[in-house]
Amino acid sequence: MPTGRLAGAVPLRPPAAALGAPDVALAERLFAGLRAGTGDRGGITRASYGPGEAFAHALVRQEALSLGLEVHTDAASNLYMTLRGRTAEPGLMIGSHLDSVPCGGNFDGAAGVLMGLSVVSGYLRAGVVPPRDITVMAIRAEESAWFNASYIGSRAAFGLLDPSELDAVVRSDDGRSLGEHVRAVGGDPAALRARSASLDPARIGLFIEPHIEQGPFLIARDAPVGIVTGIRGSFRHRRAACIGAYAHSGATPRTLRQDAVSAIAALVVGLNELWRRLEDAGEDLTVTVGQIATDPAEHAFSKVAGRVDFSLDVRSQSDDTLRDVRTSLYRLAADIAAEYRVGFDFGPLTDSRPAVMDAGVVAGLAGTAQALGIAAPLMACGAGHDAAVFANLGIPTGMLFIRNQNGSHNPDEAMDIADFAAAAAILSRFCLSCEGSRP
Numbered sequence: 001m002p003t004g005r006l007a008g009a010v011p012l013r014p015p016a017a018a019l020g021a022p023d024v025a026l027a028e029r030l031f032a033g034l035r036a037g038t039g040d041r042g043g044i045t046r047a048s049y050g051p052g053e054a055f056a057h058a059l060v061r062q063e064a065l066s067l068g069l070e071v072h073t074d075a076a077s078n079l080y081m082t083l084r085g086r087t088a089e090p091g092l093m094i095g096s097h098l099d100s101v102p103c104g105g106n107f108d109g110a111a112g113v114l115m116g117l118s119v120v121s122g123y124l125r126a127g128v129v130p131p132r133d134i135t136v137m138a139i140r141a142e143e144s145a146w147f148n149a150s151y152i153g154s155r156a157a158f159g160l161l162d163p164s165e166l167d168a169v170v171r172s173d174d175g176r177s178l179g180e181h182v183r184a185v186g187g188d189p190a191a192l193r194a195r196s197a198s199l200d201p202a203r204i205g206l207f208i209e210p211h212i213e214q215g216p217f218l219i220a221r222d223a224p225v226g227i228v229t230g231i232r233g234s235f236r237h238r239r240a241a242c243i244g245a246y247a248h249s250g251a252t253p254r255t256l257r258q259d260a261v262s263a264i265a266a267l268v269v270g271l272n273e274l275w276r277r278l279e280d281a282g283e284d285l286t287v288t289v290g291q292i293a294t295d296p297a298e299h300a301f302s303k304v305a306g307r308v309d310f311s312l313d314v315r316s317q318s319d320d321t322l323r324d325v326r327t328s329l330y331r332l333a334a335d336i337a338a339e340y341r342v343g344f345d346f347g348p349l350t351d352s353r354p355a356v357m358d359a360g361v362v363a364g365l366a367g368t369a370q371a372l373g374i375a376a377p378l379m380a381c382g383a384g385h386d387a388a389v390f391a392n393l394g395i396p397t398g399m400l401f402i403r404n405q406n407g408s409h410n411p412d413e414a415m416d417i418a419d420f421a422a423a424a425a426i427l428s429r430f431c432l433s434c435e436g437s438r439p
């Protein structure tokens with residue numbers, strides 16, 4: 001496992017906080033430009049491989065060219081903007097995506113790309129040459145809302161896109177295939193079909209994805225920045241059912257009922273007790289029954305419910321925890337089935353692996369935040385990000401979260417530019433400290 005390769009190897013230079021401070025005004029200007037160019041019903045829309053994303057890529061590219069960065073795109077039309085350092089490899093990468101969900105917020109994704117540009121612009125203005133090349137990557141098509149597939153751009157960059165996806169995956173709004181969309185923006189679907197890669201994990205020293213937080217953790221902790229320790233993996237039963245028997249509410253004694261509502265209530269309570277116990281033991285976990293329904297064609301206020309359909313979403317940073325919760329879930333369900341005389345059919349199972357952030361990068365970012373006097377608690381990340389693709393390829397990876405109100409994937413997401421500046425200050429100073437080379 002790639003741990004501890006970079007951070008802490010070289011002491012941080014005391015004056016670095018002021019020297020080459022991030023160009024936050026650049027980010028403010030580009031955020032305003034993005035909002036003006038991609039505004040939609042109070043929010044913004046930047047469809048994956050659509051006009052909004054194209055606008056964002058053109059805006060960012062123009063800025064990079066005027067900064068004098070080396071700019072190129074790959075077969076998927078991901079955009080790379082490089083500032084040369086004292087040594088080329090292994091280079092540092094800062095990146096995130098520029099697409100959005102329909103009528104989303106202006107900061108989800110874009111904050112990571114603009115922070116990368118703010119950092120390198122800060123170095124350029126102060127004449128600071130970073131120890132290693134720094135490439136800011138604007139990633140295509142991260143949001144699954146458009147193609148019902150995640151991480152298209154980052155997977156394509158590593159040659160990990162399944163060739164069948166180029167034909168089989170179509171965009172939800174226009175029905176055109178991913179391959180057609182890639183070609184339309186000047187990409188090279190044939191190269192993607194041949195799984196040609198533009199990035200080589202062995203040549204990337206580290207990847208950092210700055211991103212707005214999409215939950216309330218940092219607001220509750222009163223901290224501007226969070227340092228992510230891992231992206232949670234999951235297991236899910238999207239179409240589970242508890243099956244009992246419909247019966248007359250007044251005529252059926254408790255001991256003869258097969259009440260699916262009472263059984264599912266016991267399951268939810270039992271899962272929450274399990275969650276509390278594991279959390280008290282220091283384990284990372286979320287358990288959510290987000291959908292629960294009796295059948296309107298069959299149910300009635302005077303009937304014992306014979307069936308409840310429900311969903312279950314369990315997430316953790318730990319594979320072991322996910323495995324233990326699955327075992328406990330099925331055991332709990334078997335006990336409840338016996339007690340309530342019902343059956344559980346959990347239906348299909350889908351799962352994803354947790355992505356662990358590099359321990360050395362986490363420690364380095366945390367140490368830098370502390371040196372700068374910025375509150376930056378460690379935290380888990382509950383949603384998927386491109387960083388997971390990099391981390392699962394063994395690239396030392398980190399994520400910086402920026403405090404954000406009102407969640408994300410909606411027009412009301414609200415990031416304070418001062419919080420963005422705090423995260424950028426950490427990132428800027430951390431990149432200057434990364435002198436050690438990857439063994």
Ligand SMILES: [Zn+2]
Pocket residue numbers: 097108109142211
């Ligand atoms: Zn995002």
